[in-house]
Amino acid sequence: MDIEVLNGLLRPKAIAVIGASNAPGKIGYTVVKNLIDSNYQGDIYPINPGSDEILGLKAYPSVLDVPGDIDAAAVVVPAKYVPDVTAQCGQKGVKGLIIIASGFSEVGFTDLEERVVNTAREHGMRVLGPNIVGILSNSDSCNASFAPFLPLPGKAALVSQSGALLIAMDAATYTRRVGFDKLVSIGNMSDVNFADMVEWLGQDENTACISLYIEGLKNGPKFIQAARDAGKPIIALKSGVSAHGAAAAASHTGSLAGSGQVYDAAFQQAGVVRAADLNNLFDRTLALSLQPPMQGDNLLIVTNGGGVGVLATDAAERYGLPLRFAPEDVQEELKKHMPAFGSAKNPVDLTGMAGMDWYQGSTRYAFAHDWVDGLVVLYCETAMTDPVEIAQGIKQAIDESGITDKPVVVSFVGGEQSAEARRWLVEHGIPAYDAPDMAINAIAALREYARNTAEATTPFQRHADVDEAKAREIIAKVRAENSTSLTEVESKVIFEAYGLPVATTRLATSEDEAVKTAEAIGYPVVMKIMSPDILHKSDAGGVKVDIQDEASVREAYTTILANAKAYKADAHILGIAIQEMAPWGTEVILGSIADPTFGPTVMFGLGGIFVEILKDVTFRVAPVSADQGMTMINAIKGAPILKGARGEEPGDLQALSEVLSRYSQMIHELGDEIQESDANPVIVYPEGKGVKVVDARIILKEK
Ligand code: ACO
Numbered sequence: 237m238d239i240e241v242l243n244g245l246l247r248p249k250a251i252a253v254i255g256a257s258n259a260p261g262k263i264g265y266t267v268v269k270n271l272i273d274s275n276y277q278g279d280i281y282p283i284n285p286g287s288d289e290i291l292g293l294k295a296y297p298s299v300l301d302v303p304g305d306i307d308a309a310a311v312v313v314p315a316k317y318v319p320d321v322t323a324q325c326g327q328k329g330v331k332g333l334i335i336i337a338s339g340f341s342e343v344g345f346t347d348l349e350e351r352v353v354n355t356a357r358e359h360g361m362r363v364l365g366p367n368i369v370g371i372l373s374n375s376d377s378c379n380a381s382f383a384p385f386l387p388l389p390g391k392a393a394l395v396s397q398s399g400a401l402l403i404a405m406d407a408a409t410y411t412r413r414v415g416f417d418k419l420v421s422i423g424n425m426s427d428v429n430f431a432d433m434v435e436w437l438g439q440d441e442n443t444a445c446i447s448l449y450i451e452g453l454k455n456g457p458k459f460i461q462a463a464r465d466a467g468k469p470i471i472a473l474k475s476g477v478s479a480h481g482a483a484a485a486a487s488h489t490g491s492l493a494g495s496g497q498v499y500d501a502a503f504q505q506a507g508v509v510r511a512a513d514l515n516n517l518f519d520r521t522l523a524l525s526l527q528p529p530m531q532g533d534n535l536l537i538v539t540n541g542g543g544v545g546v547l548a549t550d551a552a553e554r555y556g557l558p559l560r561f562a563p564e565d566v567q568e569e570l571k572k573h574m575p576a577f578g579s580a581k582n583p584v585d586l587t588g589m590a591g592m593d594w595y596q597g598s599t600r601y602a603f604a605h606d607w608v609d610g611l612v613v614l615y616c617e618t619a620m621t622d623p624v625e626i627a628q629g630i631k632q633a634i635d636e637s638g639i640t641d642k643p644v645v646v647s648f649v650g651g652e653q654s655a656e657a658r659r660w661l662v663e664h665g666i667p668a669y670d671a672p673d674m675a676i677n678a679i680a681a682l683r684e685y686a687r688n689t690a691e692a693t694t695p696f697q698r699h700a701d702v703d704e705a706k707a708r709e710i711i712a713k714v715r716a717e718n719s720t721s722l723t724e725v726e727s728k729v730i731f732e733a734y735g736l737p738v739a740t741t742r743l744a745t746s747e748d749e750a751v752k753t754a755e756a757i758g759y760p761v762v763m764k765i766m767s768p769d770i771l772h773k774s775d776a777g778g779v780k781v782d783i784q785d786e787a788s789v790r791e792a793y794t795t796i797l798a799n800a801k802a803y804k805a806d807a808h809i810l811g812i813a814i815q816e817m818a819p820w821g822t823e824v825i826l827g828s829i830a831d832p833t834f835g836p837t838v839m840f841g842l843g844g845i846f847v848e849i850l851k852d853v854t855f856r857v858a859p860v861s862a863d864q865g866m867t868m869i870n871a872i873k874g875a876p877i878l879k880g881a882r883g884e885e886p887g888d889l890q891a892l893s894e895v896l897s898r899y900s901q902m903i904h905e906l907g908d909e910i911q912e913s914d915a916n917p918v919i920v921y922p923e924g925k926g927v928k929v930v931d932a933r934i935i936l937k938e939k
Pocket residue numbers: 254255256257258259262263264283284285286287297311312313314315317321336337338339367368369398399400403
């Protein structure tokens with residue numbers, strides 16, 4: 237990232253408005269007026285060949301006529317003029333273009349857009365847009381957009397792919413009382429994309445939290461890296477998460493991977509927190525921009541009302557922070573701040589009698605206690621208390637506790653006075669909401685941020701004992717045969733090359749060879765038809781299990797061939813695979829897809845009906861470390877089954893997480909070749925006894 241160029245684009249000291257106009261109602265008029273009205277301190281150069289003066293400022297026919305340097309140019313001339321204007325800006329030494337004009341790739345004029353970007357690149361310029369509203373920055377008093385005014389000042393930055401949404405959110409910052417320093421419209425992302433913005437905002441001193449409205453990312457892996465490096469909270473509202481295109485995917489994994497699930501996984505790996513909807517984006521932005529992350533799971537709730545306490549307790553469970561009872565010493569101390577009929581467990585119910593002293597005493601003590609990782613204070617408006625005074629008391633207690641590395645979030649439920657108290661709290665750095673579940677959701681965001689950050693910083697250690705050349709040799713052989721579908725035997729050779737524990741499988745092309753192979757592997761064996769034309773082997777009567785001796789091998793050989801012929805007379809039969817019969821254990825499935833945004837992506841779930849019906853699976857963008865593999869195992873609902881539910885022996889999760897990591901390395905390193913793959917089933921044995929890949933399949937990319 238060229239910081240200096242992006243600084244010029246995003247924090248310009250001099251701006252030209254190309255297409256500036258004296259005609260109210262034109263965007264070229266509004267942008268100049270907005271710059272003036274926002275009290276922009278840099279130089280403003282209106283550019284218009286037909287005017288000498290615009291809104292009281294001297295206007296120039298072209299940027300080439302401007303006497304001073306220009307950092308950024310807001311471009312508000314019709315699309316067809318933009319290539320020429322871009323060339324002139326390049327000649328002038330402008331650093332970046334804010335192309336507000338529409339009429340480019342969003343309506344199919346991709347060539348026009350490419351011409352503009354290529355010209356800009358030739359001159360070392362960066363391009364924001366086209367098809368955007370512009371940029372707004374409180375710290376620079378700069379409204380270089382046609383949004384009505386600068387947002388409510390604050391510490392967050394919003395980057396939005398939708399211009400209309402950005403305008404709507406701009407105004408809503410005042411009604412929602414969520415402050416932003418910057419709003420950046422990113423539009424078609426012809427050049428500057430989310431990854432660039434996250435990288436730049438990561439080093440921006442005025443940005444404490446980065447909020448994103450994303451329709452689609454352009455370069456998934458680059459975004460993940462930028463987000464990991466940003467070192468500050470990022471919250472994303474992702475739209476368009478339906479499973480479009482997934483139905484077209486050939487494999488099991490493909491049909492399970494709605495694009496939403498891969499985005500979910502990628503965000504988690506990147507440390508990014510998700511927002512469920514627009515309201516939630518505001519709510520979570522407020523918390524993430526004002527409070528530190530929550531480093532542990534111990535949430536304490538202090539309330540003056542049982543009802544809101546129960547609502548908050550339910551919400552805590554819903555948002556992944558189930559409450560635990562406070563330890564004895566905490567309960568003993570808290571009892572001093574409530575009547576005898578209060579409850580010190582958790583939620584801590586100070587009762588409706590609670591006045592400022594009890595709120596202050598309990599909050600000050602609890603917030604400072606080591607057991608407490610995060611605090612939510614709830615208040616229901618009563619006739620006995622003044623909400624603003626209670627709010628001030630809470631803030632004072634938090635300050636007096638001396639603790640600054642834990643989060644506190646508040647909910648005041650009531651009328652106008654409570655609203656005033658909430659405003660006061662937010663102005664003093666404490667996120668405050670009008671419903672208890674919103675406060676819990678907000679603190680859950682701070683917990684998610686800490687959890688995701690921990691996952692995002694787990695490094696992947698490449699397994700060095702792999703034979704990539706061998707894997708590529710097999711792939712080259714398959715391609716030479718004009719095929720993209722590897723047989724089970726070929727797939728397993730590649731799996732083995734990556735150190736994956738496959739059930740030994742060899743191809744036999746005659747009955748005698750089948751007997752020899754079975755004896756070499758050792759009885760019992762499994763025999764399976766190998767044909768590129770028969771994918772569902774069992775349906776074709778092409779699988780026989782538990783074969784114990786030579787006679788049975790010979791009989792199975794004849795029967796399987798006959799069944800295959802009956803199933804598909806013209807099927808090309810490669811032979812019959814003889815496979816070690818793996819003892820049974822818990823069935824899991826590993827799969828992979830080549831995600832269009834994030835590239836090779838690994839899937840994990842329990843096998844059998846769990847995957848078919850319950851779709852209990854989880855995804856991660858490859859590669860993943862063994863630790864992340866363990867996180868994947870723990871992420872599925874069926875994890876307790878693998879850990880030994882109902883007296884079963886716990887499975888060898890150490891081996892399974894290692895297998896996930898190696899498999900992810902395989903699909904990552906061979907990502908230029910592999911379209912999809914499956915290991916299904918994989919059998920997990922009890923602790924210390926390992927894992928076995930029973931069946932494997934690889935489909936190559938069409939080239
Ligand atoms: N250099 C400088 N000025 C020029 C040039 C040039 N090469 N060519 C023309 N101009 C002047 C024009 O003479 C005019 O000035 P005037 O009012 O003094 O005559 C001014 O630039 C603007 O040109 P117009 O032809 O009048 O164009 P208009 O203002 O109608 O539209 C615009 C231009 C706004 C860029 C339009 O083409 C457009 O793209 N509108 C959509 C923008 C948009 O919505 N973007 C955000 C999308 S996100 C969302 O949905 C909210």
